[in-house]
Amino acid sequence: MDAAIVAVLDQGLPHDSAWESRGENQRAEAQALDAYSQIVTRVVDEAAAAVVAITIHERVNDKGKRIHGGQGSGFFFTPDGLILTNSHVVHGAKRIEVATVAGRMFAADLIGEDVHTDIALLRVSGHETHAHVALGSARELRVGQLVVAIGNPLGFDCTVTSGVVSALGRSLRATTGRQIDDVIQTDAALNPGNSGGPLLDAQARVVGVNTAIIAGAQNICFATSIDSVAEVIAQLMRHGRVRRGSIGVAAQNMRLPQRYVRYFGLEQTTAVRVMEVAHGGPAAQAGLEAGDIIIAFDGEAIRGIDMLHRRLDERSIGKQASLALLRRDRRIDLMLTPVELS
The missing domain is CATH 2.30.42.10 (PDZ domain)
Structure with a gap:
């Protein structure tokens, strides 16, 4: 074979070192993806049992008119049956039902709600011990950090999405016009029905309560910081309302x-x-x-x-x-x- 042709063919073929380098890169990428998957699956294993689907069959609006109910999400954060969710999920509800991932149904009572921060506190009665998640803190969150959302969007029970913290310190307007501060923006996909579900860090600790999406936008979702929520919880447990x-x-x-x-x-x-x-x-x-x-x-x-x-x-x-x-x-x-x- 002509020497020039051999030289050209030889240049077009990767050398052993190039193949080895490509293989190492692929293995590193696979290991990174596997590590990401392991974090998400571990969070789901630890937290999913605490997430509940909330069903409202009928509610009464602020004008006293009976209207159709709705669905949302929530989560146990104590073993004796305290549940966090959004106010707009349960506001005006005549009867509140919650269902666990295992398919168990419970009636829940509204302890209190704060429409200005869109947070509500429920309790399931009885002596049963419930799977629950720990409340963390959003103070140490960093933009780009992995977060996981679990909820019941569009009626699909226990749906898991993951993403990153897109921004911190956002503000939103509640339906009352008051400003909700210390809001987390994330690209973990949320849909109607995710409202009230937990936003979790890599240690399966709740760092936010999923609360809002921007209609027509993709991957722009918001959660109220659990640090702000904790202040609301304290007042709801003391007074049944937030005093202002x-x-x-x-x-x-x-x-x-x-x-x-x-x-x-x-x-x-x-x-x-x-x-x-x-x-x-x-x-x-x-x-x-x-x-x-x-x-x-x-x-x-x-x-x-x-x-x-x-x-x-x-x-x-x-x-x-x-x-x-x-x-x-x-x-x-x-x-x-x-x-x-x-």
Whole structure:
């Protein structure tokens, strides 16, 4: 054979070292995939038995009208039958049924719910010990970290999806208009019916409660951080509700005119404009008027309604606080005492 042809053929064939390198890469990839699979399957083995399918046959809306029920997910987080889920899954339910992966059915009672964070707490009665998952923490989560979601999307029981933490510290609006803070964004696929199910880390600890998807978008899903949920759980167990403060105003966000910022030496450029003052409420008793601009509460600058809501937590109820406001080119400082939001 011509030497030139032999040389060309020889160049086109991989040498033994190239084959060995390719084989090593393939083995490394296979090992990585196998390790990923092992993590997911271990999480499922440890957590799936604690996840329940929730069925609502009938519910009553806020206007007293009977409407069709629905389905969702939840999970036992104590052995004596406490279940976490979303408020919108069980709100207004006449009767709540939960089913385990093993096919066992239980009636559940609503201990309390918080529509502002979309969290609800249920209890299954009896002396039976239930498989349950441990609550972890989202404080150590990192973007890119593996997470696993388990739920009952579209009626398909115990569906498992996995992905990564796409972003941390997101905010969502509840149906009430209040802001839900400390939300985890993930690409672990969620669908209607996943609501209320757990988002788990590689140690099968709950780091979030799956709560929302963006209709029309793919792989943009959200879970409320379990650290925020833990605060809600504590109040639901103590009071059956989440206690929040109120000063008795209806308000909206506004951008401050530059002349106000300069004249009053403000660091903020936004504040809260009072649109309406509830008769007999703390604001009315303190002398607030429609049109006043709230710039600070108890010494902290208020840049918007969400900031004011965060300051009006359980600790603010019954505690006198200062309120700084602007009224017709004057700064006024008042004292008032928030009451519990009804």
